[in-house]
Amino acid sequence: xxxVIQNPRYQVTQFGKPVTLSCSQTLNHNVMYWYQQKSSQxxxxxxxxxxxxxxxxxxxPDNFQSRRPNTSFCFLDIRSPGLGDAAMYLCATASGxxxxxxxxxxxxxLTVL
Amino acid sequence: xxxxxxxxxxxxxxxxxxxxxTCSFPSSNFYALHWYRWETAKSPEALFxxxxxxxxxxxxxxxxxxxxxxxxxxxxxxxxxPEDSAxxxxxxxxxxxxxxxxxxxxxxxxxx
Numbered sequence: 725x726x727x728v729i730q731n732p733r734y735q736v737t738q739f740g741k742p743v744t745l746s747c748s749q750t751l752n753h754n755v756m757y758w759y760q761q762k763s764s765q766x767x768x769x770x771x772x773x774x775x776x777x778x779x780x781x782x783x784x785p786d787n788f789q790s791r792r793p794n795t796s797f798c799f800l801d802i803r804s805p806g807l808g809d810a811a812m813y814l815c816a817t818a819s820g821x822x823x824x825x826x827x828x829x830x831x832x833x834l835t836v837l
Numbered sequence: 838x839x840x841x842x843x844x845x846x847x848x849x850x851x852x853x854x855x856x857x858x859t860c861s862f863p864s865s866n867f868y869a870l871h872w873y874r875w876e877t878a879k880s881p882e883a884l885f886x887x888x889x890x891x892x893x894x895x896x897x898x899x900x901x902x903x904x905x906x907x908x909x910x911x912x913x914x915x916x917x918x919p920e921d922s923a924x925x926x927x928x929x930x931x932x933x934x935x936x937x938x939x940x941x942x943x944x945x946x947x948x949x
Contacts, residue, residue, distance in 0.1 A: 766941045825871065827883070828880040828881040830880045
């Protein structure tokens with residue numbers, strides 16, 4: 725009965741080799757978020773979508789891109805991963821307003837060799 | 838960048854003990870505060886959404902209070918059980934934007 729699904733759970737890539745992380749939801753929520761959490765740090769917002777409106781946080785590196793082809797799916801593309809991009813990537817959804825509870829996926833742990 | 842601090846960073850308690858930890862946030866532009874529980878290898882799970890000064894919310898043995906004037910929220914766990922072992926995250930939403938700012942979490946281990 726998973727509501728927010730992230731694939732893969734673990735991803736290993738090589739320095740500079742593009743990687744795509746995926747998130748899908750069965751909740752039909754309008755809002756989708758991508759967070760990056762590095763070891764011992766707070767989750768940091770990279771992007772969010774309100775429906776099809778894309779919001780890129782000011783300090784999100786250009787190396788990170790996102791796509792939301794429909795309500796259910798959202799992708800995070802890392803064009804040229806560096807060692808500093810190794811982290812847990814969390815996807816979350818919310819129904820509408822920004823005060824609504826966020827529903828998280830289990831995360832994708834990215835390792836960069 | 839807004840500063841959201843959680844303390845302590847980690848704690849170990851014996852089964853049956855009650856415990857509490859703190860989330861501190863800027864008091865000047867509060868809009869909402871969320872608490873999440875994140876068990877290892879699982880998804881973070883929402884515990885509470887708090888929006889009003891003086892709010893007290895309860896879910897089973899877990900409760901939370903909110904003081905927006907002084908910029909803190911407490912999470913209490915009464916009679917801790919091993920299944921309460923998790924990282925507890927707070928997320929602050931200011932009234933100036935649409936981004937949540939998370940704390941680094943409090944890692945709780947309940948020893949049987």
